[in-house]
Amino acid sequence: MTGWAQALILRELRLAVRVGGGALIGVLFFLAVVTVIPFGVGPDLNLLALIGPAILWIGALLATLLGLDRLFQADRDDGSLDLMLMSGRSVELIVLVKCLAHWVGTGLPLVVAAPVLAIFLNLDALAIGAVTLTLLAGTPALTLIGAIGAALTVSLRRGGLLLAVLVVPLTIPVLIFGVSAASAAITQPMPFLTPFLILCALTLLSSVIGPLAAAAALRHSGD
């Protein structure tokens, strides 16, 4: 099993790096969202420090949504998705491996970029650590839940906007607990660990539900 999974991960990563710079565009979009916010709410540094974790989380969510249509669309267009579905391997595992590779290609760069962007938002060292940790634990859930929407809209010509509409309601719990864990680290009396553990639980839960539902959607999209 490990052989084909490793090959698939390497293939996905190679594609992510070489074709069109997907990872970098996601980070650029993240930077653009964070840059736009101070123009909207005003450059008050105290306010920005207060809502900084929320801005970073929303930026990461939007950047993840933007990259989701790459998850299955290109593979469907060139036919390799059909080959994977017919390979006789478990489709759920294929989806899980693809999500993992996709997260390394798009989600991990966001996590790496978050501390730099947090400086723009006047977060102190503790808050930067907390936000980065919650993003590290939470962004896989965004990719895994997003895989459901990506699989459902894979056969549509212009499914990008619909994908975002379908996925956003499902990601709200992740956003709630991610932001509340990050905010709890800044305002001391609230416990950090409780929402953080729930966030980890959400990621684990979505690593089961996401591949199951996405695999079912992919199977039905073929016939």
Place this chain on the structure above:
Amino acid sequence: MALIDLANPSRFMAFVARVLPFAVALTVVAFAAGLYLAFFVAPDDYQQGATVKIMFVHVPAAWLAMFCYATMTMASLGTLVWRHPLSDVAAKAAAPIGAAFTFISLLTGSLWGKPMWGTYWVWDARLTSVLVLLIMYFGLIALWRTIEDPIRAGKAVAILTLVGAVNLPIIKFSVDWWNTLHQPASVIRLDGPTIHPTILWPLLVMALAFTLLFLVLHMMAMRNEILRRRVRTLQMRAAARQPATATAQAAE
């Protein structure tokens, strides 16, 4: 008559034609009784005054909003597990009705909230989760309309419906899990309802009327959907029969 007998669309249409007049009559009677009880029998609240009447629309609409999603969840299981031929028709017909009930409950709730809470909207757990339910209804309707082939659309929507069903228990228990502005459950409780009978009975009659209304609208919508699919099949058959004339006309 078993549920499996209704799997045949023609038999279902005959069943609807027979049942629908009675269902409509029952709905009208139930609404007349419920509105009479709500307006003339139920007393005004000593704090809220006449605004308590809003509850007789708000609470049944909110119950039906969740009941409708539960119906769609069952229908989705029917589509994916048993491949019941009418269950995706049922799911498709229920989505706009559920969205309407959700919208009514949000609208009446905010109209009640303005004089009572002093604001039309708060980001309270239950209000937010019902708003998420509304967005999910809209998303499901959008997915139905985007995928052209009804069979494939049915399967895709069924998967999304089942994933979204996670939201239902969150709505139900949101007022118990989080300390929020919205009042906790007061009708369906282990230790019996905490509402006075003079208000409880009109509420239950209104809930019955809303449920009947849902059944009537659902049956009518399912009938329309079956007819729409027959028209689609006829059109496609007609188009397949005359490819030469169609291309000739297109060329002119």
